[in-house]
Amino acid sequence: MIEVKNVSYRYDDRAALDGIDLTIDDGEFVAIIGANGSGKSTLAKNLNGLLLPTEGRVLVDGIDTRDDVWSVRARVGMVFQNPDNQIVGAVVEDDVAFGPENLGVEPLEIRRRVDEALSTVGMLEYRGAAPHKLSGGQKQRVAIAGVLAMRTKCIVFDEATAMLDPRGRSEVLSTIEDLHRRGLTIVMITHHMDEAARASRVIVMDGGRIVKLGSAREIFSDVRWLKKIGLEVPAAAELGARLRLKNILSADDLIARLKR
Amino acid sequence: MFQDITLGQYFPGQSIIHRLDPRTKIFAVFALLIMIFSAATSTEYFFLTALIFFFVLLSKIQMSAVVRSLRPLKWLIAFTFVIHLFSHEGAELFRLGVLTATVDGLRAGLLISLRLMLMIVASSLLTFTTAPLKLTDATEKLLTPLKAVGVPAHELAMMMTIALRFIPTLFEEADKIIKAQKIRGLDIERGNFVKRLKMMVPILVPLFLSAFRRADDLAMAMEARCYRGGEGRTHMKSLEITRLDRLAIAAIALIAGAFVMIRMLSV
Ligand SMILES: Nc1ncnc2c1ncn2[C@@H]1O[C@H](COP(=O)(O)OP(=O)(O)OP(=O)(O)O)[C@@H](O)[C@H]1O
Ligand SMILES: [Mg+2]
Numbered sequence: 315m316i317e318v319k320n321v322s323y324r325y326d327d328r329a330a331l332d333g334i335d336l337t338i339d340d341g342e343f344v345a346i347i348g349a350n351g352s353g354k355s356t357l358a359k360n361l362n363g364l365l366l367p368t369e370g371r372v373l374v375d376g377i378d379t380r381d382d383v384w385s386v387r388a389r390v391g392m393v394f395q396n397p398d399n400q401i402v403g404a405v406v407e408d409d410v411a412f413g414p415e416n417l418g419v420e421p422l423e424i425r426r427r428v429d430e431a432l433s434t435v436g437m438l439e440y441r442g443a444a445p446h447k448l449s450g451g452q453k454q455r456v457a458i459a460g461v462l463a464m465r466t467k468c469i470v471f472d473e474a475t476a477m478l479d480p481r482g483r484s485e486v487l488s489t490i491e492d493l494h495r496r497g498l499t500i501v502m503i504t505h506h507m508d509e510a511a512r513a514s515r516v517i518v519m520d521g522g523r524i525v526k527l528g529s530a531r532e533i534f535s536d537v538r539w540l541k542k543i544g545l546e547v548p549a550a551a552e553l554g555a556r557l558r559l560k561n562i563l564s565a566d567d568l569i570a571r572l573k574r
Numbered sequence: 575m576f577q578d579i580t581l582g583q584y585f586p587g588q589s590i591i592h593r594l595d596p597r598t599k600i601f602a603v604f605a606l607l608i609m610i611f612s613a614a615t616s617t618e619y620f621f622l623t624a625l626i627f628f629f630v631l632l633s634k635i636q637m638s639a640v641v642r643s644l645r646p647l648k649w650l651i652a653f654t655f656v657i658h659l660f661s662h663e664g665a666e667l668f669r670l671g672v673l674t675a676t677v678d679g680l681r682a683g684l685l686i687s688l689r690l691m692l693m694i695v696a697s698s699l700l701t702f703t704t705a706p707l708k709l710t711d712a713t714e715k716l717l718t719p720l721k722a723v724g725v726p727a728h729e730l731a732m733m734m735t736i737a738l739r740f741i742p743t744l745f746e747e748a749d750k751i752i753k754a755q756k757i758r759g760l761d762i763e764r765g766n767f768v769k770r771l772k773m774m775v776p777i778l779v780p781l782f783l784s785a786f787r788r789a790d791d792l793a794m795a796m797e798a799r800c801y802r803g804g805e806g807r808t809h810m811k812s813l814e815i816t817r818l819d820r821l822a823i824a825a826i827a828l829i830a831g832a833f834v835m836i837r838m839l840s841v
Contacts, residue, residue, distance in 0.1 A: 364798060384800055392798040399791035402799075404739040408707045411810035413799040424810040442586065446742040460799060 315340045315468060315499055316361055316390070321370035322522075323356050330356040332522040334370070340467070343500045345510035345530070348519030349544030354503045357519070358472045361501065362390040375467075388417060391461030395473040397453035398446075406448075406456050407432065407441040413464035424463070431462035434496075435489050451482025455489055468499035475509065487512070507534055507548055511563045518543070531561050583639075584705055590818065591633040591703045596712035598819040599700050602826045606696045609833050610689055615840045618833070619688055625829065626692055626699075635702050643698040644691055651687050658683035710734045711813055714804075728804025740788070747784060751777050 316338040323331040330353045338344055348354050359365040360372050363383035372379045374386045391413075394400045403409030407428050414424045432438040435455040445453060454474055461469050471490065475483040491512060494500045502513060510516050511530040518526040518533060520543045526533060534540070537547050537555035547555075554562025554571070562568050586592075591599070606626070613619050630640055644651070660670075662679035669675070701709070714731035721727050755776050765773070 362798060364794060384802070387798060387800050392795075394791065394795055394798075396791055398743055399788045400795035402736065402739060402792065402796060404706045404735065408810070412796075412801070415808050415810060416800040416802065418806045418808050421808060421810055421812050424808065428810065444742065445739065446746065457795075464799065 315375055317371075317373040318357075318360070319371045319373070321357075321360060321367040321372060323353075323360060323365060324368045325356075330522055331360070331367075334522075334524060336517070336524065338468075338499060338501065341494075341497050341499055342515065343494045343513045344502070344515045344517060345513035346501065346503045346517045346519060347505070347507070347510050347533075347545060352519040352544075353522040354519055355472055356522075358392065358470045358501070358503055361468075361470055362387050362392055364392070387466075388464060389466055390468045390470060391464055391466035392470045392472065393454065393457050393461060393474045395476050397450050397457065397477065400457050401445045401453060401460075404444060405441075406437065406443050406445060409445060409456060410441075410459045410463050413460055417464060427463040427465070428459075431459040432456075434462055434492075435459045449482055450478045451485035454478065454482065454486045458486075458489060458493075462493075466498075468501065469493065470501040470503070472503045473505065474502075476505065505546060507546075507551065508564050518545075520544075530563070534563055535560055583701065585635055585639065585702050586705070587634055587703065589632060589634040589703070591629065591699065593818060594703075594822055595813055595815050595819045596700075596704045596708045597716060597813065598815070598822050599704060600712060600716065602822065603696055603700050605826050605830055607693060609830065610692045610696065612837070613689065614837075616685070617840060618836055619685055621833065621836060622692055623688065626695055629699060630695065633699055633703050635699070639702065640695055640698065643702075644694055647690065647694060651690050654690060655683040655687045658686050705811075706738045707735065708811065708813065710738070711809060711811070715813060728807075732804075736792070743788075744781065744785065748777065748781055751780050 316336075318334050318336040321331055321334045322329065332353075334357060346354050346357065356365065360367055360379070361374070363372075363379035363386045366380055366383075374389050377385050377389075379386050401409050402412050410428045410431055411424050414427055419427070429438065429441070432441055435458050437452060437455050437459060440448065440452065440456075445456060448456065457474075458469070474490075475486050478486060487509060490500060490502065500513075502509065504510050507530075511534065513530060516526075516528060516530050516533045517524055518540075525543065534551060537551055540547055548564065550565040550568045551562050554560075554568050559568070559571050562571065594602075606622075610622055613622055630637070659675050659679045659682075660673040662676045662682055664676040664678035667675040667677055667680060704712075710731040713734060714727050717725055717727035717730065760773060760776060764770075
């Protein structure tokens with residue numbers, strides 16, 4: 315559904331993306347990892363026309379982001395890192411309605427979509443609440459509902475769990491997995507390997523390029539290489555590597571293996 | 575520190591007043607404000623006080639909330655009262671140094687304070703019974719005819735919405751920054767005015783920086799959700815003038831008529 319063709323992007327005189335080629339299929343769950351400044355957010359913003367490539371093309375369902383950015387944004391939604399800075403409405407349901415209102419959807423249909431989106435993320439009972447009274451995880455779920463109500467086919471999460479406590483993080487992660495099961499295409503940018511491990515495909519970025527691409531197990535088997543390109547490696551994975559055990563991503567993996 | 579701000583506070587409910595279209599309410603409040611402003615005799619004040627009291631009862635808003643809405647302006651009210659008390663000619667009530675309080679002054683002071691309070695309560699009724707979004711939608715609708723002369727109706731309404739959304743967030747943040755600076759030894763509760771003003775710098779600078787960051791993020795998030803101005807936008811909660819509104823408008827017109835009659839009789 316998304317084709318990135320030889321895309322480069324420069325901020326003023328600084329190259330942030332350098333010849334990216336990538337195809338994301340309908341219904342796929344892709345994770346993007348990479349050190350700070352490796353170009354993950356820049357790539358994400360190129361996927362829905364928030365930034366337009368300096369060179370190359372991005373096609374969403376065959377539509378070039380240069381030609382019709384609004385049709386592209388109606389297909390690819392985005393959830394950002396800071397839960398406080400992406401909610402527009404002073405009441406939860408008004409915020410969720412914001413996207414469909416912009417798309418010119420009929421009022422009754424908006425009402426239906428808002429209720430449906432809020433119940434999908436488990437926030438229906440908070441529809442009348444003020445956003446600033448919610449927890450971080452709840453705010454992110456409201457932001458997700460705001461994208462769902464637009465009926466996009468794909469959602470890009472740019473470190474959507476980075477500012478949350480463990481509880482909020484797991485709320486948001488299980489929501490994302492649920493959406494994937496419902497058939498949405500998911501692109502998830504993260505610094506956490508245990509999060510990336512849930513994806514069917516992991517993309518590793520370094521210096522504006524895609525340097526590795528494969529299943530989570532393949533990517534995470536080489537702990538030394540990951541550390542070399544500046545990625546945080548979970549303590550369990552590192553210990554696993556030192557013990558010369560393969561495929562250790564979390565403490566649970568490690569315990570299971572050591573018990574054997 | 576910022577707990578007792580009732581600014582723009584909304585109390586959800588199902589009363590007749592809640593169910594009115596916000597445009598009807600804005601119209602009614604304007605009519606009331608004009609009447610309050612032109613009231614002169616005690617009869618007229620009595621009429622308006624009874625009327626507004628009746629509206630408060632209709633709205634089913636708790637009296638304590640109504641009283642609380644007066645609190646931020648209590649000093650203004652007291653000040654106005656004292657000025658009037660001492661600034662009228664006539665029979666002396668008591669003396670305070672060079673100042674003379676008069677009976678006429680007392681009467682004028684009471685009426686003016688009452689006028690202020692009535693105005694505050696009347697406008698609070700509007701915000702107490704109307705969801706913020708409906709209020710901004712109504713503003714947009716009412717300003718739309720002025721688009722022809724260059725009034726950016728949609729943009730103003732969007733600004734109001736965003737302000738309403740972010741005021742609590744910014745207050746929370748200010749609270750956090752103040753606490754953080756206090757831990758670093760900043761003492762904002764002591765010193766003279768200039769000194770205290772200077773102490774505000776380490777609070778306001780981070781607050782403004784973060785507000786700009788937020789604005790930047792928010793603009794990006796709005797764009798990502800296909801926001802491109804008011805053109806072609808729909809509204810989930812569309813405003814609608816119903817039979818109830820027509821009744822209310824007729825009632826306000828009758829009340830205004832009655833008020834004019836009282837005025838003419840008392841001249
Ligand atoms: N608005 C901007 N103007 C100029 N340079 C920028 C801008 N945004 C990002 N950059 C630069 O582009 C490069 C890629 O940044 P990007 O934000 O895409 O990285 P990232 O992988 O998302 O990093 P992080 O993990 O910190 O979010 C960095 O070198 C960064 O300094
Ligand atoms: Mg980033």
